Amino acid sequence: MVHLTLRGQPLGTAQPPADPARIAAVLFDKDGTMSQSEPMLLRLARARVEQCLALGVSHGLDDARLQQLLDLLARAYGLGTDGLHPAGTIAVAARDHNLISTATALVQVGLGWPEALALSEQAFASTDSLHGQGAPTPPQPTDGLANLLERLTAAGVRCAVISNDHQPGIQAFLRRHDLAKHFAGLWSADHLPRKPDPEAVHALCAELGVRPQSCALIGDANSDLHMARKAGVAVVLGYQDGWSQPVPLDPAFPQIHHWDELEVVD
Numbered sequence: 145m146v147h148l149t150l151r152g153q154p155l156g157t158a159q160p161p162a163d164p165a166r167i168a169a170v171l172f173d174k175d176g177t178m179s180q181s182e183p184m185l186l187r188l189a190r191a192r193v194e195q196c197l198a199l200g201v202s203h204g205l206d207d208a209r210l211q212q213l214l215d216l217l218a219r220a221y222g223l224g225t226d227g228l229h230p231a232g233t234i235a236v237a238a239r240d241h242n243l244i245s246t247a248t249a250l251v252q253v254g255l256g257w258p259e260a261l262a263l264s265e266q267a268f269a270s271t272d273s274l275h276g277q278g279a280p281t282p283p284q285p286t287d288g289l290a291n292l293l294e295r296l297t298a299a300g301v302r303c304a305v306i307s308n309d310h311q312p313g314i315q316a317f318l319r320r321h322d323l324a325k326h327f328a329g330l331w332s333a334d335h336l337p338r339k340p341d342p343e344a345v346h347a348l349c350a351e352l353g354v355r356p357q358s359c360a361l362i363g364d365a366n367s368d369l370h371m372a373r374k375a376g377v378a379v380v381l382g383y384q385d386g387w388s389q390p391v392p393l394d395p396a397f398p399q400i401h402h403w404d405e406l407e408v409v410d
């Protein structure tokens with residue numbers, strides 16, 4: 145086992161730690177942590193808004209209602225002039241939750257629920273190809289990730305993905321960037337329970353044959369960090385380098401601004 149340092153400071157259960165935690169495995173979130181998803185998600189968010197507005201026109205919405213719909217969708221998705229909100233619906237929530245938030249915006253401009261839901265489904269179906277590894281702008285790894293994974297693998301630390309993307313999306317990302325060789329396990333949206341249930345962490349740890357108390361978990365959402373803490377993970381770290389805007393993470397957790405800040409110490 146190893147211990148980890150962040151900007152030269154040893155990491156443990158408490159900050160500052162009485163003793164550095166001994167780490168056998170590191171669990172990584174994918175979107176916004178291992179992968180820079182923002183360019184792809186921005187394109188997806190803008191396309192969904194455009195589709196909804198076009199469908200709104202064909203459903204007889206007037207200019208005032210269309211403007212209202214644009215504002216509601218932008219706020220629901222976390223779509224601003226300077227990028228995506230890292231804790232917004234498009235950034236964090238699964239497709240089904242985004243669909244419901246879209247239908248809710250359509251209800252607020254006067255559509256009935258069945259119509260709003262059908263229209264949202266239509267808008268999503270016509271923009272789904274912009275998401276995932278087949279997208280025109282597939283996500284790139286965050287800066288310095290491959291190097292950190294090399295160092296962890298060389299030190300005998302097991303790495304795993306814990307993500308609410310589906311298994312094929314996770315595997316395609318790892319294969320595309322030649323990272324699959326570093327990973328001993330994954331927990332996806334196809335596994336039950338999903339994140340942020342602490343049982344997802346326990347089940348992944350059992351698969352890896354490690355205790356949560358011998359693990360680190362790194363993510364870019366407070367839901368990841370609080371899940372890890374509840375699961376008894378020894379080192380819980382927030383990741384800040386996956387978005388153009390600062391991520392509003394709970395300051396109770398140490399935060400990484402670049403993978404090079406993390407050192408693996410034998």
Ligand SMILES: [Mg+2]
Nearest residue numbers: 173175176364
């Ligand atoms: Mg994430």
